Each structure stands twice: as structure tokens, then as C-alpha cells.
Amino acid sequence: MTTYIIQRLFIFFPMLLVISFLVYSGLELSPGDAVSHMISPELASTITAEQLDAMREAYGLNQSFLTRYWIWLTSMVQGDMGYSMAGGVAISEIMVKTVPATLELSMVALFFSTILGCSLGVISALKRGSGTDNSLTVAGMAGVSIPEFFFGLVAILLFAIELKWLPVGGRLLPHYETLWDRIPNIVLPSLVLALMMTAGAMRYARSSMLDVLAREFITTARSKGMPEWRVNILHGFRVALTPVVVLIGFRLPLLIGGSTIIEQVYQWPGIGSMFIRSVRASDYPLVMTISLMYVFVVLTASLIIDVLTALIDPRVRLGKE
Amino acid sequence: MAKSSLDKKFDQIRKREEEKTFSTKKRSRIVNKFLNNRLAVLGLIIFTIIILASIFAPLLSPYDPMRVDLRSMRQPPSFDHWFGTDSTGRDVFTRVLFGGRVSIFIGLGSAILSAVVGIAVGCYAGYKGGWIDVIALRISEIFMSFPQIILVLLLVSITGQSLFNLMAIFILTGWGGMYRLARARMLSLREEEYVQALRSFGLSTFTICYKHMLPNALSPIMVNITLSTAMFILTEAGLSFLGLGVPLNIPTWGNILNVAQDILILQNYWWMWGPVGIVISVFVLCVNFIGDGLRDSTDPSQQG
Numbered sequence: 095m096t097t098y099i100i101q102r103l104f105i106f107f108p109m110l111l112v113i114s115f116l117v118y119s120g121l122e123l124s125p126g127d128a129v130s131h132m133i134s135p136e137l138a139s140t141i142t143a144e145q146l147d148a149m150r151e152a153y154g155l156n157q158s159f160l161t162r163y164w165i166w167l168t169s170m171v172q173g174d175m176g177y178s179m180a181g182g183v184a185i186s187e188i189m190v191k192t193v194p195a196t197l198e199l200s201m202v203a204l205f206f207s208t209i210l211g212c213s214l215g216v217i218s219a220l221k222r223g224s225g226t227d228n229s230l231t232v233a234g235m236a237g238v239s240i241p242e243f244f245f246g247l248v249a250i251l252l253f254a255i256e257l258k259w260l261p262v263g264g265r266l267l268p269h270y271e272t273l274w275d276r277i278p279n280i281v282l283p284s285l286v287l288a289l290m291m292t293a294g295a296m297r298y299a300r301s302s303m304l305d306v307l308a309r310e311f312i313t314t315a316r317s318k319g320m321p322e323w324r325v326n327i328l329h330g331f332r333v334a335l336t337p338v339v340v341l342i343g344f345r346l347p348l349l350i351g352g353s354t355i356i357e358q359v360y361q362w363p364g365i366g367s368m369f370i371r372s373v374r375a376s377d378y379p380l381v382m383t384i385s386l387m388y389v390f391v392v393l394t395a396s397l398i399i400d401v402l403t404a405l406i407d408p409r410v411r412l413g414k415e
Numbered sequence: 416m417a418k419s420s421l422d423k424k425f426d427q428i429r430k431r432e433e434e435k436t437f438s439t440k441k442r443s444r445i446v447n448k449f450l451n452n453r454l455a456v457l458g459l460i461i462f463t464i465i466i467l468a469s470i471f472a473p474l475l476s477p478y479d480p481m482r483v484d485l486r487s488m489r490q491p492p493s494f495d496h497w498f499g500t501d502s503t504g505r506d507v508f509t510r511v512l513f514g515g516r517v518s519i520f521i522g523l524g525s526a527i528l529s530a531v532v533g534i535a536v537g538c539y540a541g542y543k544g545g546w547i548d549v550i551a552l553r554i555s556e557i558f559m560s561f562p563q564i565i566l567v568l569l570l571v572s573i574t575g576q577s578l579f580n581l582m583a584i585f586i587l588t589g590w591g592g593m594y595r596l597a598r599a600r601m602l603s604l605r606e607e608e609y610v611q612a613l614r615s616f617g618l619s620t621f622t623i624c625y626k627h628m629l630p631n632a633l634s635p636i637m638v639n640i641t642l643s644t645a646m647f648i649l650t651e652a653g654l655s656f657l658g659l660g661v662p663l664n665i666p667t668w669g670n671i672l673n674v675a676q677d678i679l680i681l682q683n684y685w686w687m688w689g690p691v692g693i694v695i696s697v698f699v700l701c702v703n704f705i706g707d708g709l710r711d712s713t714d715p716s717q718q719g
Contacts, residue, residue: 113557120573232454235707239645239700241652244692247675255682262678347562354564355653369565370657373572385569389560 121378178380185383196364206288211295219303237293246286246359263361283360303334346395448712455708458701469515478506480513480666499686514666522648525585526640533593541601542624555591600632634713641706645699668695
């Protein structure tokens with residue numbers, strides 16, 4: 095087991111290093127440098143080349159590419175993420191503000207989608223071939239076909255504008271004091287995000303449950319005269335859901351992708367809407383840091399899942415990867 | 416001596432084999448199975464209608480998708496303007512038709528081109544193995560370490576926005592999945608006896624993997640192409656909705672939806688964004704139905 099984890103770590107760190115280098119050099123190729131983005135159009139006509147060079151020197155832009163990469167990497171490892179170009183705010187400060195909001199939204203959505211997906215999937219499997227099963231399958235396909243932002247917009251129009259049950263967007267308002275004040279704001283974005291992710295969970299749960307129901311220990315349990323619900327719940331359900339829970343981790347990239355656009359639709363002040371804003375503003379330091387953070391999260395999650403799977407199933411460790 | 420019934424059967428089979436009815440029979444079985452799947456057929460019909468409507472857009476609509484007409488601003492749907500008009504008086508129905516051209520072209524084109532790249536690399540690397548395979552696998556892993564939308568946005572911020580850039584980015588982010596699929600199929604086909612026989616005949620690697628092995632790996636690839644078409648259309652819509660996809664002057668489905676970011680339009684002018692959202696959803700749903708039907712009819716292990 096230890097050797098397996100070490101093997102995985104030997105892939106993890108070089109991967110992160112290579113990706114950070116690629117991202118850094120990719121942004122290096124983008125048009126203009128940091129200085130040219132800092133100068134407002136009105137100023138650009140009056141500023142002299144010497145002043146520009148002085149600015150470049152001040153920001154260390156006249157050093158070679160590799161030196162800059164090395165400086166950036168070492169300070170990154172020490173926790174100094176540098177500064178955003180828009181307003182010169184420290185990136186770490188932006189992270190501290192936005193990451194909790196995103197975590198809050200994602201966790202609530204993950205919670206709802208897992209419960210909903212697993213139960214619908216199990217129901218679908220138990221009633222295989224019935225009208226319920228077929229309509230759930232079609233509904234699941236509709237769930238992956240409707241653009242999440244369109245679904246979000248319709249939900250805003252319906253529940254926030256027409257019925258006025260819930261706020262249009264945002265997370266915290268100045269007059270909010272207790273937790274109760276904040277709940278209406280998270281309901282719409284988290285439910286929309288959860289519904290969009292339910293389809294995948296449902297499909298996994300359904301096939302996993304069907305797989306288990308065909309096994310012999312289910313037949314044995316039935317032949318003992320156990321009531322059908324006990325067979326399904328105690329024997330089928332429990333065994334079928336273990337892989338589904340592990341699979342939730344695999345859906346992390348999906349969760350991140352979905353939450354990015356949903357955050358924008360609902361003006362949720364999370365990392366996703368911050369990323370979109372930084373891409374729009376060509377705020378390269380911020381774009382780079384946030385995308386690397388995403389990579390770090392995805393790689394860490396897949397590392398954890400691999401180790402968990404190996405713990406559960408010893409055959410994985412003996413295989414090649 | 417009378418022939419046994421078994422011999423008769425063999426004779427019949429031999430006769431059919433000589434008439435070469437077997438291969439056509441097999442193909443029609445797949446087609447039949449696909450046609451028996453009602454949702455897949457429905458999907459195919461609507462898919463065809465939407466594609467034909469976009470191709471023949473100039474015949475179906477008297478308006479120009481780009482022409483600004485300030486006298487007919489923000490009109491609700493009527494007989495003259497089926498989906499109403501937008502804030503600059505452009506006919507929304509016409510824009511949906513012309514937008515379909517670009518959106519479908521991006522979706523289908525990126526899916527096919529990324530499949531071509533993925534298959535070209537995957538077949539060869541999967542069959543040959545060795546250092547090519549190791550390198551290709553690592554590169555695809557790098558691309559897969561990003562959540563898809565984040566990688567696309569990152570690349571958009573590097574390259575800037577244009578139709579060509581967007582397709583290039585989609586191909587760059589999409590080939591990895593196709594490569595892995597083709598590679599996995601090749602790894603299992605590699606040990607088949609017919610491949611060993613071909614190798615012992617001294618056929619070149621290219622002939623073996625692209626001419627003889629590839630056709631046997633094609634059906635899961637076809638399914639994957641339809642599913643990634645759906646995904647690319649959704650991604651394009653999402654990006655253009657954010658204003659980061661195709662430049663706004665080109666009508667695409669996502670660009671038409673872009674106006675819905677304005678809460679006033681969202682609230683008061685539903686026809687500017689509602690119908691196009693439904694068209695995207697229906698089109699993607701149809702593509703998914705087709706993909707599902709293809710999988711059920713070509714993959715014997717998927718019978719549920």
C-alpha cells in the first residue's frame with residue numbers, strides 16, 4: 095500500500111510542476127505584457143518608452159523567462175500568490191474571500207444531488223423497464239441536455255421575479271445577521287446546480303444497483319424468505335452505493351465547471367465568477383493562479399480516490415496503474 | 416443417402432455465404448435495432464429538421480440576421496416575427512436559424528476533428544506501445560487534470576476570442592478522451608488472432624492499425640462523437656453566454672442568449688432568450704438520444 099501511494103505521489107508532483115510551467119508559458123505567449131495592461135488608454139499616448147521600461151524593470155519583467163518562472167514558483171510554494179492586476183489586491187486575499195463561498199455552494203449542491211441521484215437511481219433500478227424507469231431515464235437525459243445557465247435563468251424568472259419567493263442572486267447582504275437570512279440566497283443556485291448533476295449520479299446508482307441485484311447473495315437472501323424491502327435496502331442498497339459514493343469524487347470537475355457558470359448567473363461571489371471576471375479583464379496573474387488551484391484540487395481529489403479505491407479493492411494495487 | 420437436417424442447415428448457410436447476404440444482414444440488424452428505439456428515431460428526425468432549417472435559413476426567412484431595424488424594436492412574437500425582435504430590431508427567429516449554422520458547425524466540427532486527432536494518435540500509440548504511447552498518455556493526462564470549462568476559459572484568455580480559436584481550443588481539450596477510448600480498444604484488439612496473423616504476413620503497422628483494426632473500434636467512437644458534439648454545443652453556448660466564446664457580432668445560439676444577462680430583458684422580453692434556449696436544449700437532447708440509440712444498437716454488452 096505504501097509503495098502504491100509513493101508511486102502515485104511520484105506522478106502527482108511532476109504533473110503539477112509541468113502544468114504550472116505550461117500555464118506560465120502559455121500566458122507568456124498571450125498578447126501584451128503585464129505593464130501594457132496596466133496603462134489606461136488615455137495614458138498610453140503620453141507615456142514614453144523610458145517610462146515603460148522603468149515600469150518593466152520595477153516589476154521584474156526584464157529578467158529572463160525562466161528566472162521569472164522560478165521566482166514565481168518559489169513564492170507560490172511559500173504561499174505568496176502575487177497580486178491581481180485589477181486594483182493590485184493580493185491574490186491570497188481574493189482567495190480567502192471567494193473560496194468559502196464556492197465551497198458552501200458546491201457542498202450544498204453535492205449533498206442534494208447525491209441524495210436525489212442515489213434514491214432516484216435505486217428506484218429506477220428496482221422498477222427496471224417500467225414507466226417510472228423510462229421517464230426517469232429520459233428526464234436524466236434532459237438534465238444533461240439543458241444548458242445549466244438557461245435552466246438557472248428560467249428558475250430566476252419563475253421563482254425570483256414572477257413568484258418573488260426567493261432573491262434573484264447574491265450571497266450576503268449588509269443587513270443579514272443570522273444564518274436564516276442567508277438561506278434563501280443559496281436555495282436557487284444550489285438546487286439548480288444539484289439538479290444538473292443529479293442525472294450523472296442517477297445513472298451510476300442505477301447501473302450499480304442493477305449489477306448488485308443480479309448477484310448471488312441477493313438470490314440467497316430472497317430464498318431465505320426475507321421480505322423484498324429488506325433484501326433491497328439492507329443487502330442491495332448498501333453494497334451498490336459504495337462505488338457511487340467514491341464516484342462522487344470523480345464528478346468534482348463537473349461540479350467545478352457547473353458552479354462556474356451558475357455562480358455567474360446568480361452573482362454568487364465565489365471563485366468561479368471571480369475566474370470569469372479575471373478572464374474578461376485579462377487579469378493574467380489571477381487567471382493563472384485560479385486555474386492552477388483548480389488543477390491542484392482535481393489532481394488531489396483523483397489521488398485520494400485512487401488511494402481509496404486501492405484500499406477497498408486490492409486488485410487495483412497489483413495492476414499496472 | 417438422405418442428408419441429415421444438420422447438413423441441410425450447413426448447405427443453406429454456405430449458400431447464403433456465397434451470395435454474400437451475411438454482411439448486409441448484419442448491417443441491417445444494427446439499423447433495425449436503431450429504428451426500433453423510438454427516442455433515437457425521434458431524435459434523428461428533429462436533428463435533421465433543425466440542421467436542414469439552418470442550412471436553408473435564407474429560404475425560410477425573409478430577414479437578414481444582422482440588419483438593424485430600429486422601427487421594429489423589441490416586438491413580441493407575431494405573424495411577421497415568429498420569435499419577436501431583439502433590442503435592435505433584428506428578427507430573433509432568423510438569428511436562431513443562422514446561429515444554428517455556426518453553433519452546429521462548431522459542435523459537430525470540433526467533435527469530428529478531435530476524434531480524428533484522438534484516433535490517429537490513439538490507434539498508432541495503442542498498437543505500437545512504447546515511448547510514443549507513454550508520452551501521448553501523459554499529455555492527455557495533463558489536459559484531463561483541468562475541469563473542461565476552466566481549461567477552455569484559460570485558453571481563451573491566452574489566445575483571444577475568435578471562431579477559429581474556439582474550435583482549436585475545443586479540439587485541444589477534446590482529443591484526450593477520444594485518444595483514451597481508441598487506445599483502450601486497440602490494447603484489447605492487439606492480442607486478437609487476426610491481428611497476429613496480419614503481423615505474420617508482414618503487413619505494415621499503418622495498414623494493420625488503420626485499415627484492419629480501426630473498423631472494429633469504430634462503434635464506441637461513433638457514440639463518443641455524438642456525445643461530444645452535444646458537449647461542445649453546450650460549452651459554446653455557455654461561453655458565448657458569458658461573452659467569452661464566439662465574438663458577439665457572429666450570431667450563434669450562445670450569443671443570442673447573451674442578452675439574458677440583463678435582468679430587464681430576462682424579466683420583460685422572454686422571447687429574446689426563451690425560444691433559443693429551448694432550441695439548444697431540444698437539439699442537444701436529440702443528439703443525446705441519437706448517441707444512446709447508437710450505443711444500444713452497436714454495443715452488445717449494453718442491453719438495458
